[in-house]
Amino acid sequence: MEDSTNTLLKRLDLNRPGLEKVKASADNPAKAAKELLAYYRARKSVKHPVNRADRKKSRSKYAIARDIKIANDALKHVFITQSSYPPHFVGKDIDWSTNPVPDHEWIWQLHRMYFWDAMARAYWHTGDEKYASEWFAQLQDWVHKNPRDDKHKFAWRRIEAGIRGHAWMGLYQRFLDSPSFTPEVLVAFLNSCHDHASFLVERFTPENHGLMEAEGAAFIAIMFPEFKDAKKWRDKSIRHLNAEIKKQVRPDGHQVEQTLGYHAGCIRWFAQTWELAKMNGLEKAFGSEYANRLEKMCEVLMKLGLPDGSSAQFGDTTSPVRVRSVLTKWAGVFGRRDFLYVATAGKEGTKPKQTAYALTDSGFYSMRSGWDEKAVCLILKCGPGPFWHCQPDNGTFELYAAGRRLMPDSGTYIYHGDPAGRKWFKQTRVHQTLTLDGKNSDYKPALRLWKPGKNLDVLVVENGSYKNLTHRRAVLFVKKKFFVLVDEAIGKAGGDVDLHFQLAPSQAVFDRALPSVRTDFKKGSNVLIRSLAQKAMVLRKENGQVSFKYGQKQPRPAFRFRINKTSGTPAVRFVTLVVPYEGKVPETKISLVGSPAPGAGRIELDVTVGAVTARIGYDLKNKKAWIR
Numbered sequence: 001m002e003d004s005t006n007t008l009l010k011r012l013d014l015n016r017p018g019l020e021k022v023k024a025s026a027d028n029p030a031k032a033a034k035e036l037l038a039y040y041r042a043r044k045s046v047k048h049p050v051n052r053a054d055r056k057k058s059r060s061k062y063a064i065a066r067d068i069k070i071a072n073d074a075l076k077h078v079f080i081t082q083s084s085y086p087p088h089f090v091g092k093d094i095d096w097s098t099n100p101v102p103d104h105e106w107i108w109q110l111h112r113m114y115f116w117d118a119m120a121r122a123y124w125h126t127g128d129e130k131y132a133s134e135w136f137a138q139l140q141d142w143v144h145k146n147p148r149d150d151k152h153k154f155a156w157r158r159i160e161a162g163i164r165g166h167a168w169m170g171l172y173q174r175f176l177d178s179p180s181f182t183p184e185v186l187v188a189f190l191n192s193c194h195d196h197a198s199f200l201v202e203r204f205t206p207e208n209h210g211l212m213e214a215e216g217a218a219f220i221a222i223m224f225p226e227f228k229d230a231k232k233w234r235d236k237s238i239r240h241l242n243a244e245i246k247k248q249v250r251p252d253g254h255q256v257e258q259t260l261g262y263h264a265g266c267i268r269w270f271a272q273t274w275e276l277a278k279m280n281g282l283e284k285a286f287g288s289e290y291a292n293r294l295e296k297m298c299e300v301l302m303k304l305g306l307p308d309g310s311s312a313q314f315g316d317t318t319s320p321v322r323v324r325s326v327l328t329k330w331a332g333v334f335g336r337r338d339f340l341y342v343a344t345a346g347k348e349g350t351k352p353k354q355t356a357y358a359l360t361d362s363g364f365y366s367m368r369s370g371w372d373e374k375a376v377c378l379i380l381k382c383g384p385g386p387f388w389h390c391q392p393d394n395g396t397f398e399l400y401a402a403g404r405r406l407m408p409d410s411g412t413y414i415y416h417g418d419p420a421g422r423k424w425f426k427q428t429r430v431h432q433t434l435t436l437d438g439k440n441s442d443y444k445p446a447l448r449l450w451k452p453g454k455n456l457d458v459l460v461v462e463n464g465s466y467k468n469l470t471h472r473r474a475v476l477f478v479k480k481k482f483f484v485l486v487d488e489a490i491g492k493a494g495g496d497v498d499l500h501f502q503l504a505p506s507q508a509v510f511d512r513a514l515p516s517v518r519t520d521f522k523k524g525s526n527v528l529i530r531s532l533a534q535k536a537m538v539l540r541k542e543n544g545q546v547s548f549k550y551g552q553k554q555p556r557p558a559f560r561f562r563i564n565k566t567s568g569t570p571a572v573r574f575v576t577l578v579v580p581y582e583g584k585v586p587e588t589k590i591s592l593v594g595s596p597a598p599g600a601g602r603i604e605l606d607v608t609v610g611a612v613t614a615r616i617g618y619d620l621k622n623k624k625a626w627i628r
Contacts, residue, residue: 067118488598
């Protein structure tokens with residue numbers, strides 16, 4: 001310990017106020033370490049979201065049953081990392097290199113030590129010293145067995161180091177007052193924190209990984225200003241966050257990865273350092289534009305959240321974002337009563353004025369019948385790419401109605417461990433959009449028309465999906481009850497043009513005569529998808545899968561409408577009714593008014609769904625839409 005303490009003392013600015021006794025004991029490392037622990041236990045100048053003063057009042061109300069289970073398993077070296085995989089015994093003598101599954105995510109998350117947070121929560125909940133003493137033992141074991149070198153690259157991937165830098169500060173706050181927190185533990189902990197911060201600020205990885213890395217370095221720097229290099233770490237980390245919020249967050253507020261799961265994560269990663277800085281009087285390092293961008297990011301969740309408080313799962317969103325919990329927090333921070341309304345399901349706050357939103361920079365659009373949980377809601381994506389966490393799916397959408405996600409997007413499934421499975425989920429043809437010969441589409445989005453109205457919302461987007469073929473999709477939301485899709489494949493390219501749809505896991509009823517497909521839930525909402533019949537069009541079943549949780553997938557109904565397009569045909573068109581309903585299947589009719597040519601940019605339709613009959617249309621040249 002003597003060498004480790006001397007190393008630590010060289011890393012500290014012993015001339016700082018409060019460290020006089022530590023400096024005076026520098027020739028006696030054991031005494032210096034003891035004085036340093038006393039200093040940190042008495043220090044009041046640095047604040048953290050986990051307030052040590054709350055420990056006593058947290059007894060019996062700080063952890064949930066799952067925390068206790070994870071913590072008790074961790075005492076026996078049974079660790080849970082990626083939540084989709086079962087807990088695993090890593091040995092009496094912990095093997096930090098073990099990986100029981102063919103997925104790198106398991107070992108990467110092993111080195112994030114989420115189970116340590118459960119141990120800390122269990123400690124405050126129960127007061128049982130066994131959690132603290134075991135954490136100290138595991139911390140020292142990890143530090144000893146995982147030096148930063150090529151043999152331990154899984155432990156020292158930059159994102160894992162950043163996550164630890166943030167998480168360990170909370171662990172420190174929860175465990176510092178334990179009688180088991182010895183000077184020896186403090187020395188090992190602080191030396192490792194120094195190793196983490198100095199490693200992280202060497203460079204920050206682009207995009208979302210870099211946010212976690214900068215966060216980890218900044219948290220260490222702000223929590224331990226006694227380090228000689230703390231200000232350098234802090235300034236570099238905050239500069240990175242200031243620059244990245246401009247790069248990664250588009251003017252409409254959406255994060256560039258095009259997935260709401262990572263969008264919500266980025267709100268957290270951008271915000272936590274900002275909040276810690278504010279707590280410690282350092283908020284000027286960020287500026288007002290930073291807060292404005294954070295507020296816009298939260299607006300995205302309000303605008304694109306589903307009526308039940310969940311979210312669509314475009315791209316690598318492995319489970320729905322819990323929109324309400326995020327908006328609950330930020331409603332207070334930004335004084336947003338519309339956030340509060342959505343967060344409380346209308347019990348408090350003020351209802352948002354709009355029911356339709358266009359996020360034109362990122363290419364996300366939402367239409368809903370209202371803000372109650374029974375509302376009908378469609379979220380469509382047609383935006384820029386590519387990014388690692390987004391998928392080639394422009395034009396795809398999710399449909400929700402009356403408490404059910406009727407047409408969820410495919411989801412992530414997995415990152416590593418099943419390359420074929422990962423590749424399957426990243427195909428264009430497994431999304432609610434159009435393909436040519438089943439190939440993946442490109443990202444070349446354009447907004448052609450956006451006309452929300454009282455009885456008709458109209459959205460027309462295009463994507464240059466293939467060489468010499470553009471997919472134009474119009475979505476018409478009729479009287480806030482049902483949707484009409486007009487899909488056109490425009491250009492001289494020829495081949496099989498398929499329009500793909502996927503349903504929630506359920507039984508599906510096919511009627512090839514209409515042609516139509518519908519879900520068959522015995523209770524609650526269903527959806528009917530009916531296409532305007534054409535001689536050249538055929539309806540076929542497809543292989544359908546959906547993933548709601550990382551590493552897990554399940555079958556679901558999927559199908560396509562196909563028209564073979566020759567290279568001499570300028571355009572082909574599909575017209576589709578998408579009708580959410582409860583109870584009896586509604587009677588439907590759909591017909592073209594006149595003979596508008598596919599791709600001409602103007603169409604008029606007569607539609608009937610149950611008791612609703614309307615003539616609807618749009619004209620791209622004159623930027624008009626109508627309902628009669």
